Amino acid sequence: xxxxxxxxxxxxxxxxxxxxxxxxxxxxxxxxxxxxxxxxxxxxxxxxxxxxxxxxxxxxxxxxxxxxxxxxxxxxxxxxxxxxxxxxxxxxxxxxxxxxxxxxxxxxxxxxxxxxxxxxxxxxxxxxxxxxxxxxxxxxxxxxxxxxxxxxxxxxxxxxxxxxxxxxxxxxxxxxxxxxxxxxxxxxxxxxxxxxxxxxxxxxxxxxxxxxxxxxxxxxxxxxxxxxxxxxxxxxxxxxxxxxxxxxxxxxxxxxxxxxxxxxxxxxxxxxxxxxxxxxxxxxxxxxxxxxxxxxxxxxxxxxxxxxxxxxxxxxxxxxxxxxxxxxxxxxxxxxxxxxxxxxxxxxxxxxxxxxxxxxxxxxxxxxxxxxxxxxxxxxxxxxxxxxxxxxxxxxxxxxxxxxxxxxxxxxxxxxxxxxxxxxxxxxxxxxxxxxxxxxxxxxxxxxxxxxxxxxxxxxxxxxxxxxxxxxxxxxxxxxxxxxxxxxx
Numbered sequence: 001x002x003x004x005x006x007x008x009x010x011x012x013x014x015x016x017x018x019x020x021x022x023x024x025x026x027x028x029x030x031x032x033x034x035x036x037x038x039x040x041x042x043x044x045x046x047x048x049x050x051x052x053x054x055x056x057x058x059x060x061x062x063x064x065x066x067x068x069x070x071x072x073x074x075x076x077x078x079x080x081x082x083x084x085x086x087x088x089x090x091x092x093x094x095x096x097x098x099x100x101x102x103x104x105x106x107x108x109x110x111x112x113x114x115x116x117x118x119x120x121x122x123x124x125x126x127x128x129x130x131x132x133x134x135x136x137x138x139x140x141x142x143x144x145x146x147x148x149x150x151x152x153x154x155x156x157x158x159x160x161x162x163x164x165x166x167x168x169x170x171x172x173x174x175x176x177x178x179x180x181x182x183x184x185x186x187x188x189x190x191x192x193x194x195x196x197x198x199x200x201x202x203x204x205x206x207x208x209x210x211x212x213x214x215x216x217x218x219x220x221x222x223x224x225x226x227x228x229x230x231x232x233x234x235x236x237x238x239x240x241x242x243x244x245x246x247x248x249x250x251x252x253x254x255x256x257x258x259x260x261x262x263x264x265x266x267x268x269x270x271x272x273x274x275x276x277x278x279x280x281x282x283x284x285x286x287x288x289x290x291x292x293x294x295x296x297x298x299x300x301x302x303x304x305x306x307x308x309x310x311x312x313x314x315x316x317x318x319x320x321x322x323x324x325x326x327x328x329x330x331x332x333x334x335x336x337x338x339x340x341x342x343x344x345x346x347x348x349x350x351x352x353x354x355x356x357x358x359x360x361x362x363x364x365x366x367x368x369x370x371x372x373x374x375x376x377x378x379x380x381x382x383x384x385x386x387x388x389x390x391x392x393x394x395x396x397x398x399x400x401x402x403x404x405x406x407x408x409x410x411x412x413x414x415x416x417x418x419x420x421x422x423x424x425x426x427x428x429x430x431x432x433x434x435x436x437x438x439x440x441x442x443x444x445x446x447x448x449x450x451x452x453x454x455x456x457x458x459x460x461x462x463x464x465x466x467x468x469x470x471x472x473x474x475x476x477x478x479x480x481x482x483x484x485x486x487x488x489x
Contacts, residue, residue, distance in 0.1 A: 004303060005073035005157045006296035007061075008165065010080070012037050012190035014061055015289075017296040018070055021304040028276045028300075031286060031293055034064045054147060058154035065155055075157040076299040077148050078165040079313075081194065081208035084140045085111055088125065090132045092395050092419040099124075099133070100317050105399060107137050114139050121316035123167075126202065128237075131420045136203065138164055138311050145313065159314060161303070165295045166196045166206050167310025172272060172298030173244065174201050182235075183268075184227060184243045186220075188251065189292055193220060195227040199238055203310065205231055217255060221262060228263070242266040247291025248273070272297055393427040393479050395419060402429070405447045411436045412444070413469055425481030434469035435460070441473045454478040 007016045018030040036057065087110055091102040103122050107114055114120065122137040145162060152159040169187055177183070182199035188211075197205035207230070209223045224243065231240050243259060245252050248271045259267045272294040273286060286293075302309055309315070350357045398419075406412065414433040421427045435441050438460045449455045458474030466472075 003071070003073040004076060004300050005065075005070065005155065006076045006078070006299045008078035008080070008295065009034075009036060009057070009061075010189060010191065013289075014057075014064075015292055015296060016061075016065070016070075017293060017300060018068075018073065019300045021300070024304050026276075026301055026304045028278055028282075028297075030068055030070070030282050031273065031278060031296075032064070032068065032282065033286070033289060034060055036060065054150060058151055061151060062154045070155070070157075073155075073157040074303075075152045075155065075159045076161045076163065076296075076303060077152070077159050078163050078168050078295040078299060079140060079144065079148075080165050080192070081206055082192070083144055084138050084164060085113065086136065086138045086206060087111060089122075089135050089137050091135065093131065093133050093421065094395065097320050098396065099135070100319050101396065103135055103137055107139070111137075111139060113141075115142075117142055119145065119162075119313040119316050121311045121313055123203070123310055125204075138313075140313050161299065161309055161315060162313040163295070163299050163309045164311035164313075166194055167203060168295035168298035168302070169194070169246065170196060170198045170201075170203055170298070171302055171307075171310065172275075172294045173246070173270060174198070175301070176270070176275060177244070177268075181241045182238050184224065184231070184240050185246060186224065186243060187246045187291060187294065188220070193223065195223060197227070197231050197235065197238075197240060204235055204238060217253070217258075220255075221259070224259075224263065240265065242268055244268045244270050245291075246270050246272060246294050248287050250287045251289060251291050270294075392425075393421060395427075398427075398429070398479060402448070405444065407435070407440050407444060411440045411469075427479045429475075429477040429479070431473075431475040431477070433473060434463070434466055435471045435473055436469050438471055438473075441471070441475070445475070448477060452480060454480065 001020060001022050004019045004021060005016065006019070007014060009015070013036055014034040016030070016032055016034065017028060020027045020029060087107070089103060089106045089110060091099070091106050094102050100122075104120055107120055118139045118141065120137060120139045122135040125134040125136055127134040140162070148159055148162055166185075170185060173185060178201075180200045182197065182204070185194070185196045185198055187194040187196075192208055192210050195207040195209065196203060205227070207223075207227050211223075212219050228240055231238070243263060243265050245255055245259075245267065247269070249256075249269070252269060256267055256269045259265075271290055273283070273290040276297060299309065406414075412433060412435040414431055416430070416432040418430040419427065441457065441460060445455045445457055454477070456476040456478070458476065460471045460473045463470050463472050
């Protein structure tokens with residue numbers, strides 16, 4: 001049995017849900033909010049704010065939990081879209097165990113502020129291009145993670161997951177809307193709204209917008225229209241079929257009745273707290289903010305089901321660690337020693353019955369003829385598979401070698417790099433960029449050209465619009481399969 005504390009906060013309030021899990025069964029004990037603004041100033045003005053704001057935030061949340069006898073729990077924390085950096089990346093096709101390293105390598109080139117110590121997590125996206133893998137990658141500043149750990153320490157509840165809020169909300173919604181329709185999920189908060197497009201359990205588009213104090217409904221309708229337009233432009237193979245408003249009737253007001261005529265789409269209402277059983281005292285005061293608890297409920301139920309969170313900055317996807325085989329080898333050695341002792345005793349006993357045992361061994365040897373033939377056939381099949389696998393390209397080695405031989409950033413830069421595998425074995429790389437002088441690209445071609453690669457230059461072209469690197473170049477690098485490498489001079 002485990003006790004979970006799911007929480008998140010913004011400049012106006014903190015939201016907390018306390019639950020008890022037994023296996024996959026979840027019992028929600030408490031759901032409440034903690035006001036953070038006082039006199040127009042916010043105790044949680046920034047998620048990673050200054051020392052005074054952080055101390056005040058910790059004190060308020062700790063006092064609220066003490067009054068409700070929350071006690072020690074495992075903390076699950078949701079972070080909003082505005083606190084992270086998010087990008088869609090394209091990487092070469094690769095097995096799941098190699099994908100984390102490829103995604104981080106590409107993210108270091110495309111993210112504006114990604115450091116080596118920044119957590120990075122990602123999810124695969126559907127793609128019709130078999131030559132490229134599309135992923136949605138997200139990162140968060142270490143200062144934000146440190147602030148979260150500070151708050152959880154004040155609550156005596158260590159953080160076990162830091163989840164991107166839209167993924168947690170969509171997880172809770174998808175448990176009750178598994179028809180696969182493409183929907184726009186609308187979550188309303190005190191000062192902002194999350195507008196996220198989901199279909200078939202996958203997140204397709206994320207937006208977070210600020211809402212004004214006055215005329216919130218009119219501003220929200222405008223942002224919904226902009227999100228639908230963005231979805232039409234970016235999701236050519238998916239059309240939004242319905243709009244789902246998360247919240248209670250008191251929270252949503254007239255939106256469910258007015259939006260169908262305004263947008264020309266089906267409009268659904270979904271109250272997250274209606275899907276759980278809460279004590280009567282816990283339900284009081286939540287009628288006007290129940291839609292804000294979807295992410296917290298989603299995190300708790302995903303944790304109870306041992307389901308990986310969509311984006312989890314504390315448990316990002318990583319290359320599997322090599323298993324420690326020392327214990328296994330020790331057991332094998334002990335077993336081998338025991339077998340040798342037994343065989344030694346048997347051998348001493350068998351000397352006295354040599355003739356009888358010899359006939360027995362001859363019979364056993366004859367019975368082993370067929371398994372030996374089967375093993376030979378299996379070995380031949382494995383050799384064919386090994387020959388096929390040898391023609392594949394190790395893209396990580398190619399990237400490492402290309403990075404080592406590429407000129408410094410003062411002499412050259414790459415704008416576009418495309419990697420693709422060839423059906424007949426091997427692969428090809430297309431590079432486009434700028435160099436300081438044509439001699440730089442000639443030197444690069446000489447360094448890259450060897451028995452493993454063929455380099456074809458596309459020539460250089462002077463571009464006076466560039467400030468320093470004014471010679472544009474295009475290069476095609478063909479990575480030969482092993483058979484072609486042996487035949488190459």
